[in-house]
Amino acid sequence: METWLNPIELEGELVKLIPMKASHKSGLLDAAADGKLWELWYTSVPSPDTIDDYMNAVFSDQKAGLALPFSIFHKKTNTIVGSTRYLNADAKNRRVEIGATWYAQSVQRTGVNTECKYLLLKHAFEHLNTIAVEFKTNFHNFPSRNAILRLGAKQEGIIRNHRIDENGNFRDTVLFSILESEWKTVAHSLKFKMNR
Helix, strand or coil, X not given: CCCCCCCCCEECCCEEEEXXXXXXXXXXXXXXHXXXXXXXXXXXXXXXXXXXXXXXXXXXXXXXXXXXXXXXXXXXXXXXXXXXXXXXXXXXXXXXXXXXXXECHHHCCCCHHHHHHXXXXXXXXXXXXXXXXXXXXXXXXXXXXXXXXHHCCEEEEEEEEEEECCCCCEEEEEEEEXXXXXXXXXXXXXXXXXXX
């Protein structure tokens, strides 16, 4: 399993995805502070109070071979503008989820998300040889749901009462996927969007 999700840098025109390190802590906090993203109740973005637990959990999943976390560097400003990761890796069945993604408010709707997802999907399908890539989000996170659909993912369904959040709320999770057979068309669409 460790040999399947090896740390790697993925680089595009706008961003560079670099394997997350403990030294990225202050940059991640600065990015999360841009819009006070931790105040969004339907997503999990680290705050000054939760950053240590957040990073410990991320590195624990990575050590177990379940995740590969990235800090997102904006090439123009050379600053961290968010985080994303492969998670719930299933090497035996060649499936992986792309998620736990968040961006500083200033780079939302700027093409950063499209390029990040293209880089992650390209690596997943063309190097990890995945047969399916999953995306999951909170039912109430409509910006995320719409962004996932714009990538070309198809909605699989809604997992009702999937999780209980820290406030005791039941979370319904919306599940999306892109299959290996769909990647060529999805890649063509994403390249078209990035070139516009």
